[in-house]
Amino acid sequence: MAKLLMKGNEAIAEAAIRAGCRYFFGYPITPQNQIPEYMSKRMPQVGGTFLQAESEVSAINMVYGAAGAGARVMTSSSGPGISLKQEGISYLVGAQLPCVIVNIMRGGPGLGSIQPSQGDYYQATRGGGHGDYRIPVFAPSSVGEAVTLTQKAFDMADKYRSPVIVLGDGMIGQMMEPVDLPDSIEINNVDKPWAAVGWDGTRPRAIINSLYIDPSVLERHNIMLQEKFAQIESAEMDYGAELVDDADLVVVAYGTVARIARSAIRMARAEGIKAGMIRPITLWPFPSDPIAKAAETAKAFLTVEMSAGQMIDDVRLAVAGRKPVLFYGRTGGMVPAVRDVLHQIRIAAGAADPRNPLEEAI
Amino acid sequence: MAVVFQKPKSLTDDILTYCPGCTHGIIHRLVAEAIDDLGVQAKTIGVAPVGCAVFAYNFFAVDMMQAAHGRAPAVATGIKRVHPDNVVFTYQGDGDLASIGMAEIMHAAGRGEKITTIFVNNAIYGMTGGQMAPTTLIGQVTTTSPYGRKEELCGKPIRMSELIAQMDGSAYVARASVHDPKHVLDAKKAIRKAFETQLSGAGFSMVELLSTCPTNWGMTPSESLKWVASDMIPYYPLGVYKDSAKGAA
Numbered sequence: 001m002a003k004l005l006m007k008g009n010e011a012i013a014e015a016a017i018r019a020g021c022r023y024f025f026g027y028p029i030t031p032q033n034q035i036p037e038y039m040s041k042r043m044p045q046v047g048g049t050f051l052q053a054e055s056e057v058s059a060i061n062m063v064y065g066a067a068g069a070g071a072r073v074m075t076s077s078s079g080p081g082i083s084l085k086q087e088g089i090s091y092l093v094g095a096q097l098p099c100v101i102v103n104i105m106r107g108g109p110g111l112g113s114i115q116p117s118q119g120d121y122y123q124a125t126r127g128g129g130h131g132d133y134r135i136p137v138f139a140p141s142s143v144g145e146a147v148t149l150t151q152k153a154f155d156m157a158d159k160y161r162s163p164v165i166v167l168g169d170g171m172i173g174q175m176m177e178p179v180d181l182p183d184s185i186e187i188n189n190v191d192k193p194w195a196a197v198g199w200d201g202t203r204p205r206a207i208i209n210s211l212y213i214d215p216s217v218l219e220r221h222n223i224m225l226q227e228k229f230a231q232i233e234s235a236e237m238d239y240g241a242e243l244v245d246d247a248d249l250v251v252v253a254y255g256t257v258a259r260i261a262r263s264a265i266r267m268a269r270a271e272g273i274k275a276g277m278i279r280p281i282t283l284w285p286f287p288s289d290p291i292a293k294a295a296e297t298a299k300a301f302l303t304v305e306m307s308a309g310q311m312i313d314d315v316r317l318a319v320a321g322r323k324p325v326l327f328y329g330r331t332g333g334m335v336p337a338v339r340d341v342l343h344q345i346r347i348a349a350g351a352a353d354p355r356n357p358l359e360e361a362i
Numbered sequence: 363m364a365v366v367f368q369k370p371k372s373l374t375d376d377i378l379t380y381c382p383g384c385t386h387g388i389i390h391r392l393v394a395e396a397i398d399d400l401g402v403q404a405k406t407i408g409v410a411p412v413g414c415a416v417f418a419y420n421f422f423a424v425d426m427m428q429a430a431h432g433r434a435p436a437v438a439t440g441i442k443r444v445h446p447d448n449v450v451f452t453y454q455g456d457g458d459l460a461s462i463g464m465a466e467i468m469h470a471a472g473r474g475e476k477i478t479t480i481f482v483n484n485a486i487y488g489m490t491g492g493q494m495a496p497t498t499l500i501g502q503v504t505t506t507s508p509y510g511r512k513e514e515l516c517g518k519p520i521r522m523s524e525l526i527a528q529m530d531g532s533a534y535v536a537r538a539s540v541h542d543p544k545h546v547l548d549a550k551k552a553i554r555k556a557f558e559t560q561l562s563g564a565g566f567s568m569v570e571l572l573s574t575c576p577t578n579w580g581m582t583p584s585e586s587l588k589w590v591a592s593d594m595i596p597y598y599p600l601g602v603y604k605d606s607a608k609g610a611a
Contacts, residue, residue, distance in 0.1 A: 023440070023443060023444060025440065049443045049444075051439070051443065053436070053469075054465055054466070054468075054469035055465055057433065057436075057465070057466075058433070058436040058439075058465065058466055058469065059436075061429065061430060061433035061436035061437050061440070061466070062436050062437070062439050062440035062443075063440060064427075064429070064430075064433075064436075064437050064440060065409075065427065065429075065436065065437035065438060065439060065440020065441040065442075065443075065444075066440035066441065066443060066444045067440070068427045068437070068440070068441065069407070069440065069441045069444040069445055070444065071444045073440070087430055088430060088433070091429075091430050095427075095428070196407045196425035196426065196427055196441065197407075197425065197445060197448070198404050198405040198406065198407060198424075198425055198445070198448050199403070199404060199406075199423070199424050199425045200404045201404070205423065205424070205425060205426070206425040206426070207419045207420075207425075207426050207427075207428075208426070208427040208428065209410075209419055209426075209427070209428040210428065211416060211417075211428055
């Protein structure tokens with residue numbers, strides 16, 4: 001199998017098709033446009049349907065209809081569009097419909113910018129819409145990983161009857177990297193006896209619904225959902241760990257930032273600073289246990305994000321006050337440079353003066 | 363003993379949740395009769411709105427989905443694209459369709475989406491307690507137009523059938539009423555025609571039905587029926603606005 005040089009957005013789209021996705025509903029927004037563009041070209045070739053909706057709101061509701069009708073279905077967008085989809089995402093969770101939602105994050109708030117960001121971490125990991133819920137969130141840090149995580153996302157969506165988010169940043173969506181795209185992957189097609197396909201009287205009528213007007217019934221529904229979320233938390237957490245065992249300083253970073261941090265911890269090691277990294281691959285469920293375990297031996301943590309500090313809340317919850325948790329972040333579409341992260345590592349290790357942010361260039 | 367009257371197969375045994383004197387029940391029956399008459403119960407999928415008809419998923423004996431407020435045509439689009447051979451319909455009120463769901467209904471019609479929309483226009487938000495709708499008549503008192511709807515503040519009521527008929531993608535659009543037996547029979551024909559249009563693959567079909575809301579209009583059921591004839595029909599003329607099989611009316 002030859003490696004292909006592909007843009008992240010296109011690789012995600014092709015991965016979805018190879019995972020059996022045959023329905024895509026979307027709306028243009030930068031920096032994710034190559035996903036719907038690619039889908040518009042490929043879906044007719046594989047007998048699927050690409051439909052450009054009149055809005056993000058309509059797109060997510062078309063996803064709701066297609067998912068309720070039993071199809072593997074996907075939509076993609078970026079921050080402002082994901083905000084519009086939140087109503088529909090809440091309904092998808094309430095009605096327990098499987099689908100994959102890709103968010104290629106850009107700078108915010110508001111119209112923000114079209115440059116890479118991780119500012120939608122809270123929105124993705126805290127539910128994002130109205131009501132009590134969580135959604136599994138995958139955070140690829142390379143184009144290759146975006147392929148495997150997109151395919152996993154479809155299986156996880158079907159397994160738990162839940163939307164699943166693939167949370168990339170503009171860098172992941174726009175950069176080109178060599179990827180392995182398996183010709184065929186094992187698709188875990190599950191039976192969907194609950195789907196609305198037309199009622200022939202031989203089974204209970206399908207009712208796709210999130211309304212439970214009786215509070216005691218709605219509470220039971222919520223308890224059932226919370227039990228499902230607990231099951232996902234115990235079974236689906238994924239992360240990467242590098243040089244953590246003897247690390248004095250553990251950097252926590254995901255997505256594009258994890259790649260930058262990886263270079264920085266290696267340089268720090270070369271300087272004699274014992275730095276390591278924990279890289280969440282699932283942002284929810286969050287890798288709290290490995291971070292808690294690292295807190296037993298590490299002296300401090302440094303969270304690096306392309307935001308003003310969102311994931312740091314989860315890191316602090318895991319560390320539970322036992323060790324200092326430091327932060328370095330860039331916002332607005334600015335991407336941290338390796339030297340910036342290295343400088344922060346040096347400060348954390350007491351090897352640089354925090355009053356002097358302009359340490360010598362590396 | 364001969365059966366002379368029975369409930370349509372496409373209605374469940376659930377007790378309707380509509381207020382006394384509301385004509386949603388008649389419209390439910392007409393939709394179910396059309397599904398029965400065409401023999402499509404086993405392949406019909408309905409989409410319930412947000413509004414008084416939100417519980418429609420309990421009443422129609424077909425597979426059902428409940429949609430977010432105004433989004434039923436988008437949900438129906440998703441269903442129809444997955445199951446093009448099924449019969450897919452939305453059942454929506456005037457707040458749902460003509461206000462918050464204006465984009466979804468216009469674009470479903472614009473795409474010529476092969477679905478059928480049953481649009482119940484009672485000129486008011488019923489479920490939420492009688493607020494002004496885009497279809498509320500000038501001068502009509504509601505809980506959010508306590509001095510009567512004023513044109514200078516809110517504009518004139520929106521006539522959806524006329525709008526949808528203008529869309530190239532719509533194939534059959536009619537406005538009917540259920541305020542007396544003659545009009546009920548006309549409405550039945552229109553609903554059946556709308557479903558037949560979907561089955562023929564001609565495009566989008568919609569029947570707008572003028573309906574009563576005695577509770578929020580502050581009238582008796584019989585006064586409500588008279589008000590449909592005296593006040594609603596003059597502003598919302600009945601008839602077939604588009605029939606692609608015959609050309610525009």
